[in-house]
Amino acid sequence: MEMTGGHDDVHHTADSSLNESMLSLAHPYQPSGIRMTLENADLWQSFHSIGTEMIITKHGRRMFPHCRVRVSGLQPFTNYVITMDIVLVDGFKYKWKKEQWEMAGAADPHPPCHTYMHPDSPAPGRHWMKQPLSFPKLKLTNNTLNQHGHIILLSMHRYYPRFHVVQADNPYALRWGSVQSFSFPETAFTAVTAYQNPKITKLKIDHNPFAKGFREGGTHSHSKRLSNKSPPAKRPTLDRDDLSNSSPSLQRMPSTSQFTQMEASRASTQQSLKGGHLSGSALEPDPSESIHVEPLVLREYNCSSDEQMVPASMPYQPYRSEYGMFPYPSRDPDGAQIFLHPPPNSRSASEPCIQQHGYYHQYNTTADWSQSPVLSYTTW
DNA sequence: TCCGCTGACACGTTTGAAGCGT
């Protein structure tokens, strides 16, 4: 079993991969050894490189690829709750035009977002670290009246999944001092009710076993099916979680920095986007900081709740901005932000907590934890 | 007219119960 004390080597490995600009932002010590790795990273990268789209339907649609992560650095015998939510990348909506996504104005008002709790929660750290955890049953919907706990998204808006590791014996006794949030830029996607990019369709058909019926015949496969009935297939036990087991992993290495460093980082990010042409999603790193599948680096802030993010290792299909500016994110307008409220008095009201690669978080301190509606939105 | 959304459709996959043998 992977024990907390055994990660020093990995930390060193990752730290040695820091480039100069990142080193200048790194904090000399790390407050937490919790790390999260995206297991099916290469699959995500395949989609990310052409612009991931996720279908949302009234009754809920599963994600594909779904999120599969490995956690390490937990205390083996301490209980943790692991949750996932999906937050807006920025404050814009998009449209598919001329074979690419481009901005189509400000984002629509967003409904409250559900937080999806992993069904194993709460569980001791050794359980979480024993094997990768995935969220294959999570469904996305555009039905704001959804009563099934599906995560509500808006079509034509960009999102990314976010994971929270909370030290807690039960979901009703979360300890704010130990919340760690993780996100992966390559998991950003555009929510759609129908696929826009045919490349995405093809990639999904190639990788998703549920779509095998569409592998041949292209767009005319539907009519083909009508005349080519095949006998019922045997029942091979195919574990969808194993579809990308061989994926190289993207590792999330905690590092810390402080507010002044965040400002520098933001300035750097904005500078990298000069010219108005987006080099990628709002989560996309400066290309000069792009790291490949080697241990990745993130920037994190030493606060009660951290969000850790690593750059994607592949360029993303460019987004065309009609505004000549980087789609600077909104303040996480969905309800999920409330999940990250720190306990009262834990930080100043205006202190920004996280800003990485253009993504900017600021804690809302208008509600304290005891009043947080997160649990009422949490589903598992 | 354009564009996004919805439901029907047929197919493959998953799941769990039932049956059988050891």
Added chain:
DNA sequence: AACGCTTCAAACGTGTCAGCGG
């Protein structure tokens, strides 16, 4: 009786398409 394996059928999940509505 308990266990493990196989078989079967229903449920589920998928992308495509036509039609609808704003």
